[in-house]
Every structure is written in structure tokens, then in C-alpha cells.
Amino acid sequence: MTVLSLGLPATPTRRGTREGSAGALLLAAALSLPACGDPPRTLRDTEGRSFAAECTRKEGCSVAQRGGPKWPGAGSAPEVQLRTASRVVAVCNVAPGGGEPHPGECRALTCRSAADCPPAHGTDQGTCLGGICTDESLPITPADATALCLAGTGLGRDSPGQLERAAMGQACGTPCVVPAVCRQP
Numbered sequence: 001m002t003v004l005s006l007g008l009p010a011t012p013t014r015r016g017t018r019e020g021s022a023g024a025l026l027l028a029a030a031l032s033l034p035a036c037g038d039p040p041r042t043l044r045d046t047e048g049r050s051f052a053a054e055c056t057r058k059e060g061c062s063v064a065q066r067g068g069p070k071w072p073g074a075g076s077a078p079e080v081q082l083r084t085a086s087r088v089v090a091v092c093n094v095a096p097g098g099g100e101p102h103p104g105e106c107r108a109l110t111c112r113s114a115a116d117c118p119p120a121h122g123t124d125q126g127t128c129l130g131g132i133c134t135d136e137s138l139p140i141t142p143a144d145a146t147a148l149c150l151a152g153t154g155l156g157r158d159s160p161g162q163l164e165r166a167a168m169g170q171a172c173g174t175p176c177v178v179p180a181v182c183r184q185p
Helices: 019-034 142-150 160-170
Strands: 039-046 050-056 059-067 079-085 090-094 106-110 125-128 132-134
Touching: 039 090, 059 079, 090 142, 106 142, 142 160
Parallel strands: none
Antiparallel strands: 039 050, 039 106, 050 059, 079 090, 090 106, 106 132, 125 132
16 A cells, blocks of 8 residues: 655644645545556467556566466466567466476467557567557567467367467468468567
């Protein structure tokens, strides 16, 4: 909780109506201001999940799943993190406590406009191309191709169809070219 100091007296005083009203208006305005950082935004992935994202220009975004299917498997529910280090911006499931996600555990973020994408490079929003959040300044990687090939296959990475699609994404070549049967960036 953020506490704001407005320089108002701690105890009520007898002031004129206009002065008291101004103080009340100032207090009401200050309490309606958001805490530090940008307002939360909703991100969506290719599997129909929605995520609440709190983003700052300096620290990036922290995400939490809010809707849609849950990642399959036993044990603790996996945590999610945003992958922004390559062309396709994706949300990845990771074991509790973090770690590097497996490429098969990442799904591309979808968008209708740039406002649907997390901010990039200190800007207010990312880039939306072809319905996918992207960073055009970065090359396409095998992890990007894998996320695009797995788009629409559901969650998980172990079904025969997912294994085939992931293998296609990982074998995208140098430079990496997303296979034609996969969603394109």
C-alpha cells in the first residue's frame, strides 16, 4: 500500500469552508491516483489464456495467469514469465522458483493492436504484427519458431502433434525461417 503525505494537518482544525473543501478535494484527487508504475494490462496467448501484467519501463513486466486453461501436469502450478529476448514475445511456464523455460513451454502473445503488447525498449507499448506481439529489432530464433509452431496445439509439450511441431520449430535453420505450416510472425 502506498502512503501519500499531502501536508495536511493530522487533526481536524476549524478552517473556512473554502480552505477545508480544497483540502478534501486534494485528498480525494491524491487517493484516486494509481500507485507507481503503469496500470495493469491484459495479455493473451495463442492458447486462449489471459494474463494480468504489471509493467514498468525499467524493470519489464511481471505476469500472472488470470483465465483460460491451466498448464497440465502434477505437482505445483507452474509460474509464468514473459520472454522478450527474441523476436516473438511469449509467455512461458517455468517451475516454481524460476529457471530457464523449455522452448515447448512458451506460447506467443496475440494482439489486435500495439496496445495489446507489453512495452518494449522503454516505450509505452510493444509492436503488433500479424496478430503476434513482436520485437522487429531482434532476429527470429528457434525458440520463436517453436512458439509459433506450437500455436493452437493446446498446453503441454508431450503430445505427438506437439513433439512434431516443436521439432519443426527447432530445425528452422540459419537464419531461422518459421516453417510454412506454422503461424507466421
